[in-house]
Amino acid sequence: MYDVIVIGFGKAGKTLAAKLSSQGKKVALIEKSKSMYGGTCINIACIPTKTLIVAAEKGLDFEQAMNEKNAVTTRLNGKNYATIAGTGVDIIDATARFVSNKVIEIQAGDEKEELTAETIIINTGAVPTILPIPGLAESKFAVDSTGIQRLENLPKRLGVLGGGPIGLEFAHLYNTLGSQVTVLDASETFLPRIEPSIAALAKGYLEEDGIQFLQGIHTQEIKDGQNSLTVVTDKGDFEFDILLYATGRKPNIAGLDLENTDIQVTDRGAIKVNRHLETSVPGVFAVGDVNGGPQFTYMSLDDFRIVFNYLTGDGSYNLETRRNYATTLFIAPPLAQVGLTEQEARDKGLPVAVKELPVAAMPRGHVNADLRGAFKAVVNPETKEILGATLFGEAAGELINLITMAMDNKIPYTYIAKQIFTHPTMAENLNDLFAI
Secondary structure: OEEEEEEOOOHHHHHHHHHHHHOOOOEEEEEOOHHHOOOHHHHHOHHHHHHHHHHHHOOOOHHHHHHHHHHHHHHHHHHHHHHHHOOOOEEEEOEEEEEEOOEEEEEEOOEEEEEEEEEEEEOOOEEEOOOOOOOOOOOOOEEOOOHHHHOOOOOOEEEEEOOOHHHHHHHHHHHHHOOEEEEEEOOOOOOOOOOHHHHHHHHHHHHHOOOEEEEOOOEEEEEEOOOOEEEEEEOEEEEEOEEEEOOOEEEOOOOOOHHHOOOOEOOOOOEOOOOOOEOOOOOEEEOHHHHOOOOOHHHHHHHHHHHHHHHHOOOOOOOOOOOOOOEEEOOOOOEEEEEOOHHHHHHOOOOOEEEEEEHHHOHHHHHOOOOOOEEEEEEOOOOOOEEEEEEEOOOHHHHHHHHHHHHHOOOOHHHHHHOOOOOOOOOOHHHHHOOO
16 A cells, blocks of 8 residues: 555656655655656657757767767666655556556566555656558658667658657757758648747758758658658658658557546547646546646646645645746757747737847857847737747747746836846847847
């Protein structure tokens, strides 16, 4: 009998396990794969992919970049195990399935055991979506975002199915490493949720770097050859050595046997939760990607805060009181966004003022010898609130957090316009950006 059982070693789950164990709770953390200690981000997503991108941008070749990635993930995987185990959590290497609402059956090899707890945390993440395209699932040359990190050789011709953040980051990475990259995107619009002027800049830069984009293209079939595959589309056939399918990720509930419980699932396959991330079974929570929320590790960390506040506090911090969160697309230069775009703000009927500032007008851009990109701000000129911002340039992924902080704390854009920044920095250009 445990006080808390956590299924999955992801960001929210491991943090909850450690915190609750340090408070004297008897906690079990169940993880089916030793290679996933620390969760998706550390082992097969954010950390390895950004390590690869940095290595490629430094000029390392394919083999060197992969070695660097493997060294980083191995180090952090071990560090995560040691950190969580050091708090007194029982880490159990096994699969887990529900027998009933509060009974979990674990299995390691042929050995099975039933565990119970008053509090159960489901933190099983998400898995790549495989579209029902004939030949895709069976292809020897089609890989998902995990498989493309485990290639033994650099593909000469790489196809990327999907023009979202995952597909574009890998397109940028492999193009930098030397592959000939083609992105096949079913959407007619490149990055439709990004400010159109910024999206146009990003696409132009990626094309200048050598990436080919095919918009509004629909894949009909995948055919394997001896050493390559052919993608059959409504706009012709395309041959690649490797095809990355990056067409979204879905909540990972397979094997949990939720049908043995009263836990409800949404029509999109996510575990249904309330504002405290509690499922339809009291005391059972779903955190991270499995609950259908934004699929970012920092949102999983925020899920930890919500559940921890509910279990140990007054529950005042929850999905309804969660505030703004930013996103960053790690291409070159990075593209970050928070809040509303200009069109979204106008669609809401808000008073709107905007300003766009090219990086070419920024002193630090000249120092960095990289004049690509632009910053755009969307504000309410009546209330002086920042409604949104899109930053495309060096340090965008860092600077966007300053704007998010300002938005969360209702700091007027007029304050940032007069703030004293160090020089020469990219941050100082926020003065000019918000001088609207």
